[in-house]
Amino acid sequence: MPITEYLLLSAFLFCTGVYGVLARRNGVLVLMSVELMLNAVNINLVAFSARLNDPAGQVFALFVIAIAAAEVGVGLAIVLLIYRNRVGVNLDEIDLMKG
Amino acid sequence: MFAEKAWLIPLLPALSFFVILFFGKKLPKGGAESGILTVGTSFVLAVIVAAQWLKDAKVVDDHLTWWSNGKVHITIGQHVDGLTVMMLAMVTFVSLMVHVYSTGYMHGDVRFTYFFAALSLFTASMLFMVLADNLLQLMIGWELVGLCSFMLIGHWFEEKNNSSAALKAFFTTKFGDVGLVLGTITLFFAAGQTFHIETINRLALDHDISHGLLLAGALLLFLGVMGKSAQFPLHVWLPDAMAGPTPVSALIHAATMVVAGVYLVARVYGVFWSGFSIGNGGLNWMAFIAGITMIIAAGLAFVQDDIKRVLAYSTVSQLGYMVAALSVGAWTAGVFHLFTHAFFKALLFLGSGSVIHAVHSNNMSEMGGLKKYMPTTYWTFVIGTLALAGIFPLAGFWSKDEILLGAMKNHYPYIFLLGLIGAFMTAAYMGRCVHLTFHGEYRGHGHPHESPRTMTVPLVLLAIPSVFVGLINAPGVEKFAHWVRFEVPGLKEAFEVPEHKFNPGLALFSFAVAAAGLVVATMVFYWKNAPAKGAWTRVPAFRALNTFLVEKYYLDHLFVGGVVGSIKGPIARATYWTNQKIIDGIVNAVGVGAKLVGRFTYDVIDQKGVDGIVNGIGVSASETGGVLRLVQSGRVQQYALMLFAAVGLLGLALILFT
Numbered sequence: 186m187p188i189t190e191y192l193l194l195s196a197f198l199f200c201t202g203v204y205g206v207l208a209r210r211n212g213v214l215v216l217m218s219v220e221l222m223l224n225a226v227n228i229n230l231v232a233f234s235a236r237l238n239d240p241a242g243q244v245f246a247l248f249v250i251a252i253a254a255a256e257v258g259v260g261l262a263i264v265l266l267i268y269r270n271r272v273g274v275n276l277d278e279i280d281l282m283k284g
Numbered sequence: 285m286f287a288e289k290a291w292l293i294p295l296l297p298a299l300s301f302f303v304i305l306f307f308g309k310k311l312p313k314g315g316a317e318s319g320i321l322t323v324g325t326s327f328v329l330a331v332i333v334a335a336q337w338l339k340d341a342k343v344v345d346d347h348l349t350w351w352s353n354g355k356v357h358i359t360i361g362q363h364v365d366g367l368t369v370m371m372l373a374m375v376t377f378v379s380l381m382v383h384v385y386s387t388g389y390m391h392g393d394v395r396f397t398y399f400f401a402a403l404s405l406f407t408a409s410m411l412f413m414v415l416a417d418n419l420l421q422l423m424i425g426w427e428l429v430g431l432c433s434f435m436l437i438g439h440w441f442e443e444k445n446n447s448s449a450a451l452k453a454f455f456t457t458k459f460g461d462v463g464l465v466l467g468t469i470t471l472f473f474a475a476g477q478t479f480h481i482e483t484i485n486r487l488a489l490d491h492d493i494s495h496g497l498l499l500a501g502a503l504l505l506f507l508g509v510m511g512k513s514a515q516f517p518l519h520v521w522l523p524d525a526m527a528g529p530t531p532v533s534a535l536i537h538a539a540t541m542v543v544a545g546v547y548l549v550a551r552v553y554g555v556f557w558s559g560f561s562i563g564n565g566g567l568n569w570m571a572f573i574a575g576i577t578m579i580i581a582a583g584l585a586f587v588q589d590d591i592k593r594v595l596a597y598s599t600v601s602q603l604g605y606m607v608a609a610l611s612v613g614a615w616t617a618g619v620f621h622l623f624t625h626a627f628f629k630a631l632l633f634l635g636s637g638s639v640i641h642a643v644h645s646n647n648m649s650e651m652g653g654l655k656k657y658m659p660t661t662y663w664t665f666v667i668g669t670l671a672l673a674g675i676f677p678l679a680g681f682w683s684k685d686e687i688l689l690g691a692m693k694n695h696y697p698y699i700f701l702l703g704l705i706g707a708f709m710t711a712a713y714m715g716r717c718v719h720l721t722f723h724g725e726y727r728g729h730g731h732p733h734e735s736p737r738t739m740t741v742p743l744v745l746l747a748i749p750s751v752f753v754g755l756i757n758a759p760g761v762e763k764f765a766h767w768v769r770f771e772v773p774g775l776k777e778a779f780e781v782p783e784h785k786f787n788p789g790l791a792l793f794s795f796a797v798a799a800a801g802l803v804v805a806t807m808v809f810y811w812k813n814a815p816a817k818g819a820w821t822r823v824p825a826f827r828a829l830n831t832f833l834v835e836k837y838y839l840d841h842l843f844v845g846g847v848v849g850s851i852k853g854p855i856a857r858a859t860y861w862t863n864q865k866i867i868d869g870i871v872n873a874v875g876v877g878a879k880l881v882g883r884f885t886y887d888v889i890d891q892k893g894v895d896g897i898v899n900g901i902g903v904s905a906s907e908t909g910g911v912l913r914l915v916q917s918g919r920v921q922q923y924a925l926m927l928f929a930a931v932g933l934l935g936l937a938l939i940l941f942t
Contacts, residue, residue, distance in 0.1 A: 206924050215921075280918030 191232035199225035212264045212274035216257060223253045286332045287344045287364045293329050293372055294411035296322040297379075301405040308397035313387070315400040320383045323407055327376035330369075337369045338767060345482060347417055356477050363417035363481065366768035367550060370623055371414040375540050377749075378630045379407045381742040382535040385634050388738035389531055389641060399439060399529070406432035410540050414547065418479035419468045422548065426464065426512070429541045430457050436536060437528040449527035456521035460511015464548075467504030471555065474501060485554030485772045489779045495558070502559030505552065506570055513545025515607060516577040519600045523584075526592040526646075530637030533592060538599050538629040543622050546606045550619050553610070553770055553781075562613045563782075565695030570611035575702045578604030582709035586716065590646045591636045594717050598672065599629060601706060605687055608699050614690025615781035616757075616765045621683035623764075624753055628671035628679055631746040635665035638739050639721060642732040648720040650728035657732045662722050664743040669718050671750045673711035674798040676791075681798075682754035685791050693784045704797055711798040715805025759786035 198221050205218025227246045234242025268274050300322035308315030347361025383403060390396055409432060413425025438450030468479070474497040475484045487493050509515065514522040525537050536542070549556055549570075560568040581600035588594045602625050609618030638661040643651055655662045671678035674685070684707060691700040726732070734740065757764035770781050915926070 203928055207921055207928070276920055279920070283916065283918030 186236055188232055188236050191228055195225045195228040195232070197225075198222075198228070210275050210277055212267065212276055213261075215276065216260045216264065219260075220253060220257065223249055286329070286336050287342065288346070289329075290333050290344065290364045290368075290372070290415060291362050293326045293333070293376065294408050294415060296326045296329075296408075297404045297411065298408035301401055301408060304397060304401040304404060308401060315397040316383070316387045319400045319404045320380070320387075322404065323376060323380045323383055326407075326411070327373070327380050330372040330376045333364065334369045334373050337364070337366065341366075341767075343771075343773075345417055358420065358479075359418055360421055361417035362415045364415070365771070367547075367619060367770075368414055370619070370768050371547060372411060374623060374626050375407065375410050375414065378539040378626055378746075379403070379410075379535060381630065381634070381746055382531045385534075385637070385739050385742040386529075386531040388736045389637055390529060393529075395439065399436070402432055402435045402439075403532075403535070406436065406536065406541070410544070413544060416481070418481060419471065419484070419552070420479045422481070422551070423464060423468055426508075426544055426548075427461065429536075429544060430454065430461070430512070433457075433525070433536050433541055436532040437525045439529055439532065440527075446527040449521075449524040453521040453525045456518055457511040460508045460518055463504040463507025463511075465508075467501050467506075467508065470497060470501040470504060471552075474498070481552060482772060484552065486774055488554035488558045489772055490776050491558065493558075498555055498559035500559075502556050503569065505548065505555065506573075509545035509549055509607070510573065511545075512548075513542050513603045513607065514577075514600045515545075515573050515604065516580060519577060519581060522600055523588075523593050523596040526590065526596050530592065530633060530640060533596070534630045534633030534637065537596065538633050539626040542599065542603060543606070543626070546603065546610065546618065546622050549607065549610045550615065550622075550770070553615060554772060554779075556610070557613070557779075557781075560611070562611065567698075568611060571608060571696060571699055574604045574608035574611050575699055576604075577601065578608060578706040579702055579709070582706050582713065585713040586709075589649055591639065591648050591651070591717065591721060592633070592646055594648075594713060595629070595632055595636060598632075598710065598713065601710065602629065602672075605684065605703065605706065608703065609687040609690060612687075612691045612696040612699055613694045613782055614687055615770050616768065616783065617683060617686035617690045619768055620757055620764055621680075621687060624671070624679035624683045624750075627746055627753055628668045628750040631664060631743060631750050632668040632672065634739070634743055634746065635661050635668060638735040638743065639665075641735050641739070643728045644730070645728060648717070651721045651726070652724045652728075653722070653726040654732055655722040657726075658734045660734060660740045660743060664740075664747040665722070666718060667747045667750055669714045671754075673714050673802060674707055674794065675711075675802075676795050677755065677758070679750050679752070679754035681791075681795065682757055685786075685794050686757070688794055689784050689787055689790055690782070692790065694782060704794065707794055708797045708801040711801025712805045715802045716809045719805065719809040 202218045202220075202222030202225060205221065206215055209215055209218065227249055230242040230246045230249070234240065234246070264274055267279060271278065297319070300318045303318045304311075304315035308318070311317060344362065344364040347359040350358045350360045352358065383400075386399065386403065390399055393399060406429060409425050409428030413422055413429065416422035416425060434450050434454040437453050438447050441447040441450070471484050472479055474493045475487050478484070488498055510518045522537060522542065526533055528536075556562065556570065560570055562568060562570075578601045581597045581604060585594050585597035585601065588597065602621070606618045606621050606625070609615075609621060638658065639651065639654060640646055642654070642658060642661075645651070667678070671680045674681045684703075688700055688703045688707075691697075691703055755761060765783060772779060
């Protein structure tokens with residue numbers, strides 16, 4: 186089974202995700218970009234799982250999906266609280282931890 | 285079949301604890317029904333397990349691994365043999381009686397539900413401890429019953445006295461528990477990293493553990509026993525523990541918890557047997573302590589006015605008998621006395637509770653003449669008294685007689701002698717108690733009345749075994765010694781605790797001694813114009829003795845005033861003189877020398893050398909921090925950028941260098 190296309194798609198998605206995380210100012214969009222990166226990894230895992238005929242990759246992908254759901258839950262809760270406190274989710278303005 | 289399921293017996297009351305805790309207030313009877321139902325079911329299960337044991341006598345010893353680390357396996361398990369079966373049946377029976385009785389006694393109490401929750405937890409913990417197949421599990425159960433005891437003694441904690449009594453009980457037993465923990469650790473390493481009791485017993489009896497280690501283990505464990513089973517001089521908490529509600533006194537401070545120490549000795553008997561060289565006769569530490577305990581506690585019981593305190597000191601004295609029996613090698617006799625004592629002492633306590641319920645006072649000076657007002661309580665109390673005094677053919681007679689026989693035959697003459705004196709005193713103070721409470725004129729206020737059915741029925745149910753239970757080890761029957769044995773499988777040399785044949789002469793003699801005690805008590809406290817009447821206050825020697833006993837041998841003063849006070853007083857002054865004249869001289873000389881050295885050190889090494897280094901480190905840290913501070917911008921995306929950059933660089937390095 187040719188695997189190159191899958192890997193290219195995955196790399197493209199991952200890079201999009203990285204760009205989103207680094208460049209977007211909106212907290213919600215950053216979270217969405219993280220999801221993109223995770224799903225890029227999932228594609229990789231499933232593709233190699235099919236290629237190597239080893240179900241462990243699919244199991245891992247399922248794990249990643251489950252953990253990602255929890256992560257989004259926590260992340261959105263944080264974003265919501267920030268929004269309530271500061272009326273806005275612009276990440277540039279949130280620098281309370283400045284040393 | 286059923287013995288393998290013995291773990292259900294402690295589980296049911298444990299579930300009941302949670303049910304009462306969460307839903308107790310919503311239940312129609314405030315949680316009492318849950319306690320009674322589960323303890324009742326446990327009792328039925330215990331009887332079934334006992335019946336199976338009597339049928340095929342198969343020891344069950346299995347466990348689950350809780351967690352393991354290397355070759356150390358921490359397990360949780362059950363060990364069902366004759367001793368366990370006996371304890372299970374006894375604890376569930378007494379607990380059931382106390383539960384039923386409490387519905388009457390505690391009726392309308394502010395914390396009725398809480399009380400039943402604690403009773404359930406207590407029963408569960410005690411059963412958990414009894415079932416334990418390893419020392420760690422036993423210790424967990426042991427501490428849990430200690431905790432429940434604390435909760436229940438302080439049940440009416442609004443009064444300062446009650447909460448102090450609870451604290452005293454807790455701290456005194458905890459002092460002993462330090463020994464228990466250290467002893468368990470000692471045995472754990474001595475036996476090759478295992479808590480398994482059967483293995484420890486086997487190694488101890490095979491002399492595979494050095495005698496020194498066994499002695500250390502036995503001494504440390506015995507410290508725990510002294511705390512829990514109220515042996516001299518750690519017995520001081522038990523009489524104060526009478527501050528709790530009376531059913532609690534019956535359950536915890538007579539029938540079950542305080543015998544935990546005796547049970548521990550009986551369970552880990554191999555360690556004590558080899559550690560204290562019990563088989564050799566003569567004198568050992570355990571016998572010494574037990575002998576003192578049974579006499580001094582019996583003496584104290586004479587001068588108490590509080591009826592519960594009489595019974596409390598009597599309990600201490602009887603615990604002394606049990607430990608004495610084990611210390612002279614009369615294993616069966618000690619365990620048998622534990623068994624019979626549970627019934628009649630629970631009966632006596634519940635009887636006294638019934639009296640207190642009627643006259644609203646603990647003091648015997650406000651009782652008297654209650655025989656005609658409360659006949660059921662009177663007759664059951666008399667049965668309990670006769671059983672405790674050791675009158676033929678009631679329960680206490682058989683077990684006490686076996687202890688005396690064991691002490692004589694195993695060459696412990698002084699325990700035999702003290703035991704006889706103790707038997708006389710027991711009969712006498714119990715006679716005094718019955719006469720002051722039930723005979724003569726009523727001295728209290730109000731109109732006493734018989735207690736409700738929920739309280740008298742348990743009394744009758746406890747009176748029946750108090751009469752008959754001793755007969756199972758009577759000559760000609762001798763079933764108890766057959767059912768409950770100390771056995772350790774897989775020994776190199778077979779070990780058996782010594783058993784002796786019933787001795788009619790000795791039995792007659794001990795019976796005569798007990799009867800004499802009762803007669804003397806009647807002469808002094810019942811006959812109106814008895815010659816001995818008032819001797820306590822007339823004769824100076826007796827008066828001095830009386831004061832001495834009322835002050836509890838000045839033990840509390842010794843603990844508080846003696847230990848603390850003497851440090852404040854002469855010892856402190858002597859210490860001060862030594863401190864000023866001798867130690868200060870040395871210290872000053874050393875000081876001058878040190879000062880010179882110090883001056884040099886300060887100027888050269890400290891100021892120039894060390895400070896230079898320290899300041900240098902400080903400055904460099906500060907400057908590094910200044911640079912790194914720029915990185916800590918507080919902006920998440922900048923952190924993410926650094927993260928990705930670092931990963932990218934590492935990935936590049938991986939490709940380039942492999």
